Amino acid sequence: MDVHQIFQWVNQYGFIITFILLVLSSPLITLLIGKKLEDYKENKQRRLDIFKTLLATRGDVGSLEHVKALNMLDVEFNDVQNVKHAWNYYRGHLNSRAQEYLNNEGELNSLWQDKRVDLLTDLLYQMAQYFKYDFDKNIIRTGAYYPKLHGDLVGLELNTKYNLNRVLMGGQSINVRIDQRDDQKVLPTGESGLTE
Numbered sequence: 001m002d003v004h005q006i007f008q009w010v011n012q013y014g015f016i017i018t019f020i021l022l023v024l025s026s027p028l029i030t031l032l033i034g035k036k037l038e039d040y041k042e043n044k045q046r047r048l049d050i051f052k053t054l055l056a057t058r059g060d061v062g063s064l065e066h067v068k069a070l071n072m073l074d075v076e077f078n079d080v081q082n083v084k085h086a087w088n089y090y091r092g093h094l095n096s097r098a099q100e101y102l103n104n105e106g107e108l109n110s111l112w113q114d115k116r117v118d119l120l121t122d123l124l125y126q127m128a129q130y131f132k133y134d135f136d137k138n139i140i141r142t143g144a145y146y147p148k149l150h151g152d153l154v155g156l157e158l159n160t161k162y163n164l165n166r167v168l169m170g171g172q173s174i175n176v177r178i179d180q181r182d183d184q185k186v187l188p189t190g191e192s193g194l195t196e
Contacts, residue, residue, distance in 0.1 A: 047076050051127045058120060059144035062154070082126040090119040117141060 050069045057066035070087070077083040093116055121141045128135040166172035 043076070046072075048131060050076055051124075051131060054127070055124055055140070058124065058140070060154070061116075061120065077127075077130075080130055083123070083130060086119070086123040086126040090116075090123050093119050 050072050053065060053069040057063050057069070060066060070091075073083065073087045077087070093112075096112075118141075121137050124140045125135065125137050128140070163172065167174055
């Protein structure tokens with residue numbers, strides 16, 4: 001078989017062979033395309049779940065749920081540059097030397113808090129843009145519902161834990177006061193107060 005005969009054979013039967021190969025490989029191609037689409041949908045859903053969690057907990061940024069969602073941003077939004085940059089700025093602020101921003105009562109001052117809120121708002125705005133939600137920054141910043149009672153309870157819990165830690169670590173003592181009620185009678189030593 002010379003080159004001319006090979007060329008004629010390929011020219012004559014090449015289309016048929018190509019067609020047969022396509023028919024035989026089409027289920028595999030369909031399966032691969034389906035798998036890629038499924039992976040894409042799962043990835044987008046994970047990202048959406050993180051966004052919804054952050055949006056729902058923006059009034060309670062110290063909650064474990066909020067913190068976990070923030071820490072998933074590096075994994076799930078690694079290829080979304082606007083979100084990645086906004087998260088890097090926000091994380092940098094959160095990890096900044098917050099003790100430098102404490103007031104005399106040991107609370108974070110308003111400058112640090114205002115910047116934290118601005119950076120969180122920007123992060124959520126970038127995420128909203130990624131999902132094509134029509135949110136403006138003001139709605140993100142002020143739209144969270146966070147009852148005062150909930151905040152008071154969280155503050156009380158944190159204060160209790162802080163003070164308990166101070167006692168356990170030896171930095172604070174517990175004052176104990178014993179009051180005698182009027183209806184209680186102090187018995188002299190040796191008397192039990194029991195009657196037979």
